[in-house]
Amino acid sequence: MSSANPSVLAQPLKLPCGVVLKNRLAKSAMSDSLGDGCGGPTDAQIRLYERWAEGGLALSIVGEVQGTALYPEKPGNLVLNTQSNPNQFKALARAGLDHKTQLWLQLGHAGAMADPAICAPKGPSALDLPGLRCDALSLSDIQQLPAEFARTARLAQDYGFGGVEIHAAHGFLLSQFLSPLFNKRDDAYGGSLANRMRLMLDSVDAVRRAVGPDFPIAVKLNATDQLAGGFAQDEALGVMAVLDATSVDLIDISGGTYFPGAPSSSDRAGFGPYFVDFAKQSRAKTTKPLMVTGGFKTLDQAQTAITDGSADLIGLARAVIVDPDLPQKWLAGHAPTPKFPHFENPPEGGVTAWYTMQITQIADDGAMLSPAGLSDAVTAYTQRDQQRRALWTMHFAQDSRDQS
Template identity: 60%
Template sequence: MTLKAEADLLYRPLPLPCGVTLKNRIAKSAMSDALGDGCGAPTEAQMHLYRRWADGGLALSLVGEVQGNPHFAENPGNLVLNDASDPAGFAALARAGQQDGTQLWLQLGHAGALAYAATSSPRGPSALDLPGLHCAGLSPDDIRALPPQFARTARLAQELGFGGVQVHAAHGFLLSQFLSPLFNRRGDGYGGDITGRMRIVIEVVEAVRQAVGPSFPIAIKLNATDQLEGGLTGAEALRVVAALDKTGVDLIEISGGTYFPGASSASDNAATEGPYFLDFARAARRQTNKPLMLTGGFKTRAQALSALGEGAVDVIGLARAFVLDPQLPRSWRTPSGHDPGFPRFTTRPEGGVTAWYTMRLAALAQNRETGEDMDVDAALAASGRRDAMRAASWRQHFGL
């Protein structure tokens, strides 16, 4: 294969089962961009950032996370889209992020047991009282309310002009918690073996599809592994993939890890070389004909081309790379295109690397290309101060 033909793998259109076509194979995976106004609404800075990413030439950008219920947000910078939301800001965000054929999808979230404690009373599949994690359990009525809640938020996203939605069932948030035996200790039809534990995930997907009709894209983000002893196994995750193959999902994004207190993150591990979950993607390919997106550990164009070239995945998901270079797809399309320069950190306090990227992302939204020029400890402190301020606004606005 010539260099040009190989490079064209990244820029080949991808038809989705619903009939929508992605213009290329590069996606900005959802991050908790934390750029909401502290009251669940989009900001001008957020709109500017997604406009910049669209201008960079990617096919798909995902906004993470968007809550249907303000009581279970993972961060007070999340967006909240429900019948009480002001639609004007969301419609403006949809327009800003969908320039030049780029798709902007909302990631539908619910943090459950990992809901931000300062604005929530965390509730998960089961009551837990563990070091660093305490939550009540959801009642059967609470669980039955989840599919229509996700479906309503998806329908609003469609009405306001977004290109699609993604159901978040990864990284230790609520639907991921249902899948994990560490979180889900229920004895009813929503617990037990993986068939019961995945039940609510399938019900949410089916409710969303019914709400938006057959031609609106629906994705799902799924863990290959929780990276926790006793958590979701790869074999169980493959059974979820096989079950999703029979649903109306258009794109399955594979990632991994959890924000369980004290858990290690593949993306924060300096010794880990990516792509992190490529072996799982290869196995998932044998379980489904749905398009697969792989996120985690892609740092070079060569890695992306290799994964696409072998047929393991259909879309390359990038997150932190887009914080370092919002024009990356345009760069990779040129013969001399460069890879992003990932920083090396001398210290890595828990949450510090994530905070560094979060603060740099905020700087990028304001056209400060060099970011906040701070180390991870300073970034962690700055992020904490910002979250505390917005948490106060969140509680006041939502009456919490």
């Protein structure tokens, strides 16, 4: 039993828009890779979010939901637009809202990080680097993006989801615009920090106009992208100050990037939480509720972040993959530390593959994968992506032709 007060995590959190989260534990957005390969939710994905709701979370966020099929992160991403099947998305919304859990969609656009096997990646600027090549978005492309995010958000609202999160972290498109490493533009969207954050702020405004004042909007922001010459902490604090004057209801603080070869914060076993210090500094910049995601491994870490004012909401990711019932345990004051697997010399991307396939086990109500099965998990993950790439390419062939 923890010596701290377990009721701290059980306290509800009222967001500026008026929505109340039932406690202080959230499942942060992850790429669950359970879409059907044609942009739609599957029965397994519906069961996954139902299962996480049963585990006691106040909020779950579905990772990387695309507004179009043009710049997906993975072929398992969801695509929500007027061509999508409403019934599939409504079923997902209903399952995720069980047990008074909120289910939000993360509005995604992979930009330069889009899967080159199924699309032609484009980012703020053209890049030709080992493992990463993209063309630059045109000014017209950029100016259309806020309306695209807004359309997806409005459909999420219409189909019964509880809110949306605008993804400006982890090296995806809006994060690329914020980063001077990715963004070499010399127009109104590049150069100064004010210009580099313009697309993110325009997207927030467009989404708010689309959904009205009572629907939650979050922004996921990097404290740092952990790359030399990239988006650093001092600039992130500057963005926090500007977000304070917007209509956002929650700022989700994370960090790192999926830039090829870059170290992942979540792979640093034994460390964490990773971004609490940044969150403490952010308190001088904003009064917005803060969700801190990354590296929470113990009940005491979570409770301390709430009690000392660093965070208003704790974002859990891999912890609820290895134990979907962890929120219930922590809310009851039990203090088990999740049993994270240890891998010897995993291949690049191998740990992510193992956790993604363990997500599939949760969705199928299956047993926990063994760390010794890393090679099998990587094989299954790779084969599934290959199968879904073929489906994606066939299903969205017209979108690709229109893009070219």
